[in-house]
Amino acid sequence: MWQQVPASSRQAVVVYGDRRDSPDSLVVLYEKQGTAWKKTGSWPAHNGRMGWTTDHQLEDERSPVGVFSLTDAGGSLKDPGSRLRYWYDDNAYAATLNPEDAHAHDFDYVIAINYNRLRGVPPFDWTRPEGVEKGGGIWLHLDHGDGTSACVTVPESGMKTLLRTLDPADHPVVVMGDRARLKA
Template identity: 50%
Template sequence: MRLRRPYLSVTTALVVSALGVTAFHHVAEDDNGPASVRAESTEQSATTATGEPEPPSAAPSATVQSRPRLPSQLPGLGPKTLAHIPADTRQVLVVTGAAKNSASSQAVLWQRVDGGWIRGEVWAAHNGYKGWTDKHYVGDLHSPIGVFGLTDAGGRLADPGTGLPYHQSGAFSVSGTGFEGEPLAGAFDYVVALNYNRQPGTSPMDGTKPLGASRGGGIWIHVDHGGPTHACISLSKAHMKQLLRALDPADHPVAVLGDAASLAH
């Protein structure tokens, strides 16, 4: 008996071909294949009953990478301290002492952006020889605890590029040695005045003391000389230049000073 070769009509072949293309189309989409494959399979998809091509499927939405959440409040500061920071302040230099009676501290410049705070680098710092006090008096060798505006700068050297008013003068000079025998020369090459017992909007050299002479004054952030200060805050020369260049009067910068336990109140 003679075997006959299988025979497919033209109509059957077209149906099988269409089913194969449709199956490839669904496999490509279900497997989330490359965009080029999905586009190709879409073009080859079967037509609708009306003879119109099927609309292409919507492209998958892109994955949105979430940004890290910024703190809404400055870490380490309690409600009493936060209450003294002006509402329009967007730059805060937080100087935190190692202990109430320590002359070593750390400084961090925080910047407010989009309702949160971005932390800057951690800088080593020195403060008053005897630590910190809630009520500073002249000669007590403590740095004052509190929130103080940063509106005026100056120094023996030329302005490094700060946005604050800057008073350059040879009067910003100091000599002698510090508490640990370190030379003080160059400590006032760059300074930022703390608005403690002074008139804001004047040179750091201005001697006006609204609280009276007994409450001290002339308390600055200045170049570190390698040891404790009388009451000032000191940073390395490189960090002083960074600070001066970063401070922007439009951000109403302030300094928050004190030991960690005091600032947490």
């Protein structure tokens, strides 16, 4: 997978899933210093309830395997100091959940994963260039303690660190998948 990271990228959020069918993972932030990648942070995380896939489909509850750019962020809370363009809209994110729902704060902070989405638009824009059946709306967002529909969840401290660290000038990417496929 590292071969798919563009040469211009100097930041990589790597999501290591435990197993192909597991929702448990680890998020590790790497930053390129000279020619070497250095680990600068890590957090326990969750991915799709059913694990990982190389052919993501709408509602398969699996996270897509691959390398995807990170360009846009947002949330229902005001910008905590994001270096990525931040789209604050408490109504857009709140509309996706019932305020009484246990997941009501999942979208307080999000970073859009550029899988089947337009860049430069709010994370909650539902335009799907490859078609609705290929899914989309896949984000890094706040952890709720278990698997997701396809997103990757990170504890709040990790989300704030990522938002404050990921710099568009460094062309950040997310490299994600189960450990076996990431090592292949």
